[in-house]
Amino acid sequence: xxxxxxxxxxxxxxxxxxxxxxxxxxxxxxxxxxxxxxxxxxxxxxxxxxxxxxxxxxxxxxxxxxxxxxxxxxxxxxxxxxxxxxxxxxxxxxxxxxxxxxxxxxxxxxxxxxxxxxxxxxxxxxxxxxxxxxxxxxxxxxxxxxxxxxxxxxxxxxxxxxxxxxxxxxxxxxxxxxxxxxxxxxxxxxxxxxxxxxxxxxxxxxxxxxxxxxxxxxxxxxxxxxxxxxxxxxxxxxxxxxxxxxxxxxxxxxxxxxxxxxxxxxxxxxxxxxxxxxxxxxxxxxxxxxxxxxxxxxxxxxxxxxxxxxxxxxxxxxxxxxxxxxxxxxxxxxxxxxxxxxxxxxxxxxxxxxxxxxxxxxxxxxxxxxxxxxxxxxxxxxxxxxxxxxxxxxxxxxxxxxxxxxxxxxxxxxxxxxxxxxxxxxxxxxxxxxxxxxxxxxxxxxxxxxxxxxxxxxxxxxxxxxxxxxxxxxxxxxxxxxxxxxxxxxxxxxxxxxxxxxx
Amino acid sequence: xxxxxxxxxxxxxxxxxxxxxxxxxxxxxxxxxxxxxxxxxxxxxxxxxxxxxxxxxxxxxxxxxxxxxxxxxxxxxxxxxxxxxxxxxxxxxxxxxxxxxxxxxxxxxxxxxxxxxxxxxxxxxxxxxxxxxxxxxxxxxxxxxxxxxxxxxxxxxxxxxxxxxxxxxxxxxxxxxxxxxxxxxxxxxxxxxxxxxxxxxxxxxxxxxxxxxxxxxxxxxxxxxxxxxxxxxxxxxxxxxxxxxxxxxxxxxxxxxxxxxxxxxxxxxxxxxxxxxxxxxxxxxxxxxxxxxxxxxxxxxxxxxxxxxxxxxxxxxxxxxxxxxxxxxxxxxxxxxxxxxxxxxxxxxxxxxxxxxxxxxxxxxxxxxxxxxxxxxxxxxxxxxxxxxxxxxxxxxxxxxxxxxxxxxxxxxxxxxxxxxxxxxx
Numbered sequence: 001x002x003x004x005x006x007x008x009x010x011x012x013x014x015x016x017x018x019x020x021x022x023x024x025x026x027x028x029x030x031x032x033x034x035x036x037x038x039x040x041x042x043x044x045x046x047x048x049x050x051x052x053x054x055x056x057x058x059x060x061x062x063x064x065x066x067x068x069x070x071x072x073x074x075x076x077x078x079x080x081x082x083x084x085x086x087x088x089x090x091x092x093x094x095x096x097x098x099x100x101x102x103x104x105x106x107x108x109x110x111x112x113x114x115x116x117x118x119x120x121x122x123x124x125x126x127x128x129x130x131x132x133x134x135x136x137x138x139x140x141x142x143x144x145x146x147x148x149x150x151x152x153x154x155x156x157x158x159x160x161x162x163x164x165x166x167x168x169x170x171x172x173x174x175x176x177x178x179x180x181x182x183x184x185x186x187x188x189x190x191x192x193x194x195x196x197x198x199x200x201x202x203x204x205x206x207x208x209x210x211x212x213x214x215x216x217x218x219x220x221x222x223x224x225x226x227x228x229x230x231x232x233x234x235x236x237x238x239x240x241x242x243x244x245x246x247x248x249x250x251x252x253x254x255x256x257x258x259x260x261x262x263x264x265x266x267x268x269x270x271x272x273x274x275x276x277x278x279x280x281x282x283x284x285x286x287x288x289x290x291x292x293x294x295x296x297x298x299x300x301x302x303x304x305x306x307x308x309x310x311x312x313x314x315x316x317x318x319x320x321x322x323x324x325x326x327x328x329x330x331x332x333x334x335x336x337x338x339x340x341x342x343x344x345x346x347x348x349x350x351x352x353x354x355x356x357x358x359x360x361x362x363x364x365x366x367x368x369x370x371x372x373x374x375x376x377x378x379x380x381x382x383x384x385x386x387x388x389x390x391x392x393x394x395x396x397x398x399x400x401x402x403x404x405x406x407x408x409x410x411x412x413x414x415x416x417x418x419x420x421x422x423x424x425x426x427x428x429x430x431x432x433x434x435x436x437x438x439x440x441x442x443x444x445x446x447x448x449x450x451x452x453x454x455x456x457x458x459x460x461x462x463x464x465x466x467x468x469x470x471x472x473x474x475x476x477x478x479x480x481x482x483x484x485x486x487x488x489x490x491x492x493x494x495x496x497x498x499x500x501x502x503x
Numbered sequence: 504x505x506x507x508x509x510x511x512x513x514x515x516x517x518x519x520x521x522x523x524x525x526x527x528x529x530x531x532x533x534x535x536x537x538x539x540x541x542x543x544x545x546x547x548x549x550x551x552x553x554x555x556x557x558x559x560x561x562x563x564x565x566x567x568x569x570x571x572x573x574x575x576x577x578x579x580x581x582x583x584x585x586x587x588x589x590x591x592x593x594x595x596x597x598x599x600x601x602x603x604x605x606x607x608x609x610x611x612x613x614x615x616x617x618x619x620x621x622x623x624x625x626x627x628x629x630x631x632x633x634x635x636x637x638x639x640x641x642x643x644x645x646x647x648x649x650x651x652x653x654x655x656x657x658x659x660x661x662x663x664x665x666x667x668x669x670x671x672x673x674x675x676x677x678x679x680x681x682x683x684x685x686x687x688x689x690x691x692x693x694x695x696x697x698x699x700x701x702x703x704x705x706x707x708x709x710x711x712x713x714x715x716x717x718x719x720x721x722x723x724x725x726x727x728x729x730x731x732x733x734x735x736x737x738x739x740x741x742x743x744x745x746x747x748x749x750x751x752x753x754x755x756x757x758x759x760x761x762x763x764x765x766x767x768x769x770x771x772x773x774x775x776x777x778x779x780x781x782x783x784x785x786x787x788x789x790x791x792x793x794x795x796x797x798x799x800x801x802x803x804x805x806x807x808x809x810x811x812x813x814x815x816x817x818x819x820x821x822x823x824x825x826x827x828x829x830x831x832x833x834x835x836x837x838x839x840x841x842x843x844x845x846x847x848x849x850x851x852x853x854x855x856x857x858x859x860x861x862x863x864x865x866x867x868x869x870x871x872x873x874x875x876x877x878x879x880x881x882x883x884x885x886x887x888x889x890x891x892x893x894x895x896x897x898x899x900x901x902x903x904x905x906x907x908x909x910x911x912x913x914x915x916x917x918x919x920x921x922x923x924x925x926x927x928x929x
Binding site for chain 2: 084418419426427428436438445446
């Protein structure tokens with residue numbers, strides 16, 4: 001911790017940044033686990049487990065039927081293996097599909113009733129669940145941005161903050177389990193309308209067994225008064241986390257949504273298969289930002305989260321807009337392709353991604369831009385960084401349908417290699433089916449520029465700092481797309497994720 | 504792994520109409536190729552590698568009849584060259600030149616295969632086999648097993664003039680398979696021209712082994728018969744400091760799939776693969792390229808340009824694989840299409856797979872309509888619209904044609920294109 005180099009830092013370098021980064025040392029900052037009594041459903045997956053999850057959540061029959069239909073479908077599906085990922089077969093029967101803190105036997109009515117250990121967990125993660133401090137003062141300190149948080153711990157949502165204030169604006173932000181009970185008409189209308197139950201192996205599995213997640217509804221013409229955020233935490237061992245997020249942004253609405261994820265260090269792999277569905281109607285706009293920092297496993301590739309995620313936004317109305325921003329630094333395996341269906345005329349989709357794979361991590365991630373409406377626009381900026389023995393793949397699709405006249409796409413995928421044992425791959429699919437559209441795709445692969453490193457070194461930085469700085473510069477375009485707080489977190493994450501990758 | 508029933512049936516149907524040769528020096532290679540083919544089956548619509556091209560026309564037991572162009576206008580007429588002519592896949596001794604040229608040994612597969620030992624034994628089927636991983640290329644394996652004819656070319660010195668393989672088709676239903684082997688000995692040089700439609704349907708494999716500091720230029724204007732179907736495979740292995748350049752011009756043809764599988768396995772070798780394709784209407788053109796950098800300091804370029812109109816389809820699947828040993832790699836890949844109307848489509852999958860860190864690799868892919876501003880500018884300078892359009896199309900194709908080193912050859916190719924554009928103006 002007290003390496004002398006801290007003292008040597010020159011004026012140009014922010015001492016605080018370095019110290020923060022150092023304080024976060026120990027490779028994975030969120031590797032601890034909370035010792036909390038849990039209630040598990042029996043290991044394995046069967047119709048009974050699906051029924052049990054549904055029953056635990058107090059769901060209506062239509063929801064159970066929906067889940068069972070997904071489960072039956074799943075039994076007939078094959079696990080996709082086309083990604084450039086190498087992992088042993090997953091035993092789907094060797095997982096717990098439901099785990100919830102015992103203290104939740106009776107759902108707490110307010111955050112005051114929540115097990116303090118749980119709250120402490122989130123505090124440790126730096127997520128303020130307790131809103132009272134701010135509420136008591138009526139207003140947040142001037143200039144400070146407020147964020148409403150929904151925290152999901154293993155299978156259940158722990159608590160959602162700022163509910164009242166959001167309600168005043170007409171915004172619904174609650175655990176999806178609650179939404180199924182309280183807003184069945186909305187859920188029934190939109191759930192599975194973007195990612196159908198039969199979509200893919202992992203999404204179908206999620207449809208059958210998802211236990212909780214977040215639900216957001218932004219009414220017409222409403223700008224959500226604050227950023228919404230969900231923090232996911234996998235705590236229990238051998239537990240799969242299957243959360244489902246449904247965001248509906250009605251005509252002319254706007255919301256910015258943040259998602260963060262962490263998990264403790266374990267020697268065994270844990271499965272995470274989430275689904276995010278976003279419906280965007282006319283003139284509405286959704287920003288979805290993710291900082292994915294699941295436990296990546298150790299240097300030898302022991303443990304770590306298998307992250308198989310289906311995320312899709314459907315721009316149903318004209319002039320709808322969606323922006324995906326992701327910083328993928330964690331997980332042993334990342335399989336994730338946030339997509340945009342640009343159905344409405346003049347709708348827009350954007351995808352900004354930083355994927356960092358170090359040590360034995362493998363990432364296969366990218367996006368799909370499906371242009372269906374006229375004059376639709378999409379932009380893809382993907383930055384892949386590989387270090388150690390990691391493999392990092394960008395896989396993307398840009399599809400312009402014959403009727404999507406005047407569509408425009410710009411894709412840029414850059415890869416950076418640090419070390420000679422890692423790999424960086426680019427697998428784009430470009431399908432243009434009319435001539436009034438313009439598609440451009442560019443990709444480059446290079447190593448960290450020696451000249452830049454030399455310059456940083458000559459200004460007194462050590463090699464690791466220099467690499468972190470250069471990499472942060474390489475990622476700048478994406479970092480800029482993130483909301484402020486997230487951008488700060490992401491920047492230090494980039495540095496931490498690459499620790500030990502040089503020298 | 505057993506093949507799915509549908510694939511097994513398709514393969515059985517395809518093999519049923521073939522009379523497989525026993526082979527002399529190629530015997531072992533043919534047996535091995537047949538075993539590979541049995542394991543992978545014929546390509547099917549659902550294979551990832553055939554995502555954008557329906558392989559039916561190329562893998563069905565019988566070709567779709569295609570009216571042969573009785574007279575294909577000769578190309579490269581001003582060039583002194585040694586001509587070898589195949590009509591419907593059969594060597595035409597009368598029309599061909601005498602197969603002797605200083606610095607080069609030429610023999611026919613059909614004649615050489617009577618022998619048990621031949622220099623081509625080390626090449627025949629070897630490069631094709633190496634090219635089967637990581638992606639299966641069943642049509643090439645089929646060719647190795649079943650082809651009866653082809654040229655075996657060994658270049659031992661600097662060939663004084665180009666060797667010209669000229670294909671002619673006289674029948675509307677011929678189904679041709681040709682397998683060529685080209686071995687360029689260290690320091691040797693050859694310009695190889697390959698022209699015309701070999702038959703209603705043709706499956707042509709060329710295995711190229713370029714020795715140290717050897718040079719091979721390959722220029723291939725493909726046949727213009729409208730209905731012809733063609734699958735070609737070019738397998739090349741390039742030794743250190745050697746150079747291989749291949750350029751293909753495709754005009755017309757309902758189905759063309761040109762695969763190039765290039766392995767740079769000697770340090771500081773160079774491979775440039777380029778193609779220009781122009782299609783009007785019922786035209787499907789697929790360029791599938793796989794370049795492997797297996798040694799340090801190599802350079803590869805892939806330049807593919809397509810001009811499409813009236814519902815024509817252009818496909819590009821290109822890959823650069825850089826192995827860990829291949830430091831200081833310079834890899835470049837560009838695929839562009841110009842869509843002249845709203846019915847045409849361009850489908851591309853440009854891939855990079857990189858395991859070495861000290862590399863410079865880039866790829867680009869664009870697709871769009873003709874630049875209206877450029878068109879307007881030319882018109883404002885008094886160039887009629889159609890001529891202006893042709894000019895812009897030629898300018899668009901220039902980068903690919905620029906890959907041809909011999910200016911006389913490039914000029915002939917350009918003239919062909921201008922002629923095509925003139926006929927297809929509207």
